[in-house]
Amino acid sequence: MKNEMQTVFDAKSVNESFARVTIAAFLTQLDPTLDEIADVKTAVSEAVTNAIIHGYESQEGKVYLSCILEGNKAVITVEDKGVGMADIQKAMEPFYTTKPELERSGMGFAFMEAFMDEIQVESEVGTGTKVILTKKIGVREEENQDGCSNSSH
């Protein structure tokens, strides 16, 4: 069964927590663990923060958050119509940041990669950036199998 939601909000830092809570609320129907919810919230927070700080460079704009649930998979898209990036690979390098003066740790993409199963980034200078985050939710049983199957013998 497929289920989809979309929300649009102003690129204001106060909306970062709104985005996190919204995505968490939508995911509850997949019966996620607290850890999975926390992972997704962190990843979405990173993507939305990037849209606000880098995409719109703290100027006005809209952030587009959407989520499609298909089976136990969540596909989350965070999009901005901001400045875009010339070199996506460079931007995704750990500790790389274009805004050290704002004390950005340069760990945003690393966090998204660490906490989600898959991340896809599309960007064009002057057009905007789209980050697609994918994660399987409710994979507790699988984790147990992986973790215990060998040690029990």
Added chain:
Amino acid sequence: MECKYQLKDGCMRIAMPKEVDHHCAEQLRKEADLLIGAYHIRRLVFDFAETEFMDSSGIGVVIGRCKNMGYGGGEVLAEHLNERIQKIFIVSGLHKMIRVMPKEAEDDPN
């Protein structure tokens, strides 16, 4: 903002907010730096007892304060990390940069 600062004998304890994200990071670093600049602080403690959420913006705040303290030769610690915050520390490598008080020591009455 529910962040509180406590100064005692050259030690500043920052009670970190419930959610440490980009939204609260700016104020947090301004206030902390103001105090670090105004007082002679030898020891800075980030207290995460109330913190339920932190993203990489929080990492930036902690690393930034470490640098500020480092110039003056101070010590930086973190304590009362819940499992989630511990995970964030480990993923970011922050646990290698600053001393994290182990859980057992947290009830130590000093």
